[in-house]
Amino acid sequence: MRVLDKILFLSVFVFSASAVFGYISPGSSQGFVNDFAGVIPDDAQANMESNLQAFEKKTSHEIVVVTVSSLGGDAIEAYANTLFREWGVGKKSADNGALFLIAIEDRKMRIEVGYGLEGALTDLETQYIQRETALPFFQKGDFSQGILRATEKIMEAVETEIVPVRSKARLPFKLSGQFIEAILFLAIFFFSWLMSILARTKSWWLGGVIGGVIGAIIAFFTAAWFWIFMSAIIGLIFDYFVSKNYHTNPAHPAWWAGGAWHGWDRWGGGGGFGGFGGGSSGGGGSSSGW
């Protein structure tokens, strides 16, 4: 495709509110190497996967490979950018991700680069890697070698790029679905236990104190001091109504004043690849074909 045509074609995207026509997600990520088109033999894939995993541990950069059979009529630039963002390649605060997308039937490839790596992995560099490293192998149909060599080149290029990975409130554990369910269960249990205690006290300042403490904890994480105030007030009012109800009817407290145990039997399934860091791309990189 002549460059002029390609540039004009790209500028058409500018006019459309959403250039994501026809995008169908290839699925969720299975690792750093996602061979949806099935062109990489298992041992080669395992080898690449461990390389990229080790690289991520060492540098925190997330380099992802995706092969798809077809782009479904989409342009590879739009497809790559959408996929990049859907999976969140790269760490959120650093945007240090790169996506190497190969569309087998369309005979097109693209390396999409996140903001954080654009300095080391320039558009030109991505074009050289495709042209000189991947292309010769792809033309012979050897995707496995081509992708392997290309990822090595990508890693070489960004190895020296050190990006600051900032995080606001560091949680020492990963927020998986199971974990959130456990917290929810605990919170509900704690809440109904709390209600039973508060109901039995005659005074209603305890609710305000607890509300204030909870508010302080929330404020610590979100710097929303306003919420300490709100929490305290809500705690006060809550405790007032709860205490009042108990004392007018000590023998038959309202249904919500109990401390009963509520079973929670579903813990949900887990496992599988944890996903990427939530990074984004601004459209950097380049495409080519074979």
Added chain:
Amino acid sequence: MNKGLQILLGVLVVIVLIIGFVVSTYNGLISMQELTKNKWADVQTQYQRRIDLIDNLVETTKGAAQYEQSTLQQIVDARTAWARVSAEPTLNAQVKAARQADPLISSVFSRLIAVAESYPQLQAVQAYRDLMVQLEGTENRVATARRDFNEAARLYNLKVRTVPSNIIAKIFGFELLESFTAQEGAEQAPKVDFKP
């Protein structure tokens, strides 16, 4: 337990809830506004990069290609039109100015590339080929930045217009945002000929 105190407490609850609503809606509007400013800054960065590449393109091809005076004048006009954008005081004024500058910039590009392509010996020059790669990359970034800005503006406008946040928006004077869409008339799909 006297009725008066009960009513007072009920009123207090309502007041607290209203305050909570006002504060969180206002803050939500503010942060969306900041996001759109952020995205607009990205658009400006990418456009600047694009314009700088124009100069590069002229430099690289100067040896081989001959540019008419009218073309060079077009370049100056496009650059001036874009410089005017950041001079505007409000975001909406900047978007409007950008909408006017954009077709000028695009046509300069088309012109320059068309001229360069009529000199086949340029295709062999590495610097020229490299420049084409950079140009494509920049066009893609520009398209992405515009999409992101328009999406942020859309979400912000939704919040400004839908109930109940529109009440808060009205009280505190949040205005609707223009989106960076094509100028009417400039929106003709170019005839793309996909010769390999």
